[in-house]
Amino acid sequence: MTEFCIKIYRFFRNHRAVFWVSMIALYAFFGYFASKIYLEEDINKLMPSSKNEDGTTKLAFANLRIKDKTFLLFEGKNGASVEHITEICDAFIDSLESRNAAMDSTQQVIGNIFYRLPDDLMLDVIDYMSAHLPAYIDTSVYTRLDAMLTYPHMKLQMKANHDDLLSPVGSMFPELIQMDPVGLRGLLMEQMKPFTEGAAGSYKTLNGHFFVQDSTVCVVFITPMYSATNTGQGSTLFRILNDQIEQFSASAPDVKISYHGTPASGFYNSWRIKSDLKGTIIGSLVLVLIFISICFRNYNTIPLLLLPVVFGTLFGLAAMYFIKGHFSLLALGIGAIVLGVALSYVLHIITHYKYISDPEQVLRDQVKPVCLGCLTTIGSFMGLIFIRTELLQDFGLFAAFAIVGTTFFSLVFLPQFLNPRKNKLNHRxxxxxxxxxxxxxxxxxxxxxxxxxxxxxxxxxxxxxxxxFDADMHNLGYKAESTSYSENLLRSKTHTGDKQKYFASSGATMEEAIENFEIMAAKLDSLQNIGLVKSYTHTNQIFVPLHVQQERIDAWKNFWTGERLQLVHDLINKTAPEAGLIPNAFSPFFEFATADYEPDALYEASIIPEGYQST
Incomplete structure (x- = not known):
């Protein structure tokens, strides 16, 4: 290897044109393909890859849209009224949607903004539940329902029906009471309690908007067009949000606007990483170059140090382009530490040359140790490709190729720049x-x-x-003061101080995913029983598998026999007049009890608002 490098040195020394053409051509070649590589800012690359062929592990980090939510909070200050808060919220969202719509369709950053319930939602829900309610009644309810078909209970229930009809909801939707003289709604509310407490127990609706229980904070859910882990695309959204918040803070100082969420954390983490790396690299490089200039007393030493490192960086990026076509910007930032390692190989050669002033002798003395050092370093970095984390794999490959390129330039092209007549050494x-x-x-x-x-x-x-050692990954990244304030505010207002974890069930179809959730819910119940899980959202209360719906419909038909229907009819005739109600007012119940029902997929009914489906 030593003799080979010396032969190349002698050849280039006698053929300067070939030297310059080959060096410039390689620089241009690797520089061109290095510029073509796509730099992505997906922090999901930091997560381990899935072992499963179906990619279920990646689902929770890559495809699960709930993690992509950004929580936008409007906090009333100095006694700001609910009406004023909702007014500011509406104006802010209108402006945000206008700015997003004004962008090119390929550049838009907001997929959905969920901040209020549709006006016709309640009517759609009532119509749907009227047509499919038996499919959502657990079979365990019928034992209690049978015990309710007595005169004492019906007497009390009729009085409750009378009061409910006079309530705001009952006056707007009397059919809800007319279809349920027995009080089945109470049993259903108890059955749905685990879901309502987990999903919406911390919120309420005022003027159609979502508020915390004390009515001081209005909450908006923003779903971006991109994944939360892709911090590069997220920068546009948060620049727009910051700009609008600044404008509204001046016009409405009594409403404090803040936001948080995984996309915001990823954006500020990426910004902080890039900012810190830029400052660190520039600062350390300046100090190193100043020290080298003082020691070597040759200003041309600085370009001699940088040329091989730049060549190695371009070589590494070009290699990644040919292998993958894309490269993680975060891995490139981490890879900046490789510059220090690569610089050491260049220093080996230049420092030795400063002492002996003979490029050929430098090659005789340094080729073997430099190559051996290069091989061991490459081996260390290549070991990262066996780690199932894509970001570290990218870093390992890039670092290895960068070291190869730097070493190659140092042994092949760098000796041609070493001029013994201009060699100076600061002996002091x-x-x-x-x-x-x-x-x-x-x-x-x-x-x-x-x-x-x-x-x-x-x-x-x-x-x-x-x-x-801190094992909490929540403390891994940088936390911006503004997002920390927003997160702590919502946590304090919704009494959700415990850490939230996301569990996902997947399947080839939506129905299969719902069925798999039943299995996962059983496991979560067992974890809750032993105290490892405090509570979880019982999504299976509203997304019921079709075969379970059919079982419940069959149970409904079997329960409402002719004898039970006659019993209810007689009880209504006795108790309704006592409560000041007309028995015939409850005739819709008998149509409801004897109707034909079929299983139906709720996710295909277009009832659930788009923004809520992944909240």
């Missing part, structure tokens, strides 16, 4: 370094004893528990 600066290197540390027993004692103390401190 290097004398200090030489003196330190020549110091016999191994012969100083007090120093060795001090180092050993310090190591023992540190190990003992670690074993005794003095050092602890």
């Amino acid at each position: 600066a290097f004398a200090i370094i030489d003196r330190i290197n020549a110091y016999p540390f191994d012969r100083k027993k007090p120093l060795l004893f001090t180092i050993l004692a310090t190591a023992v103390v540190c190990i003992g401190f670690y074993i005794a528990g003095g050092t602890q």
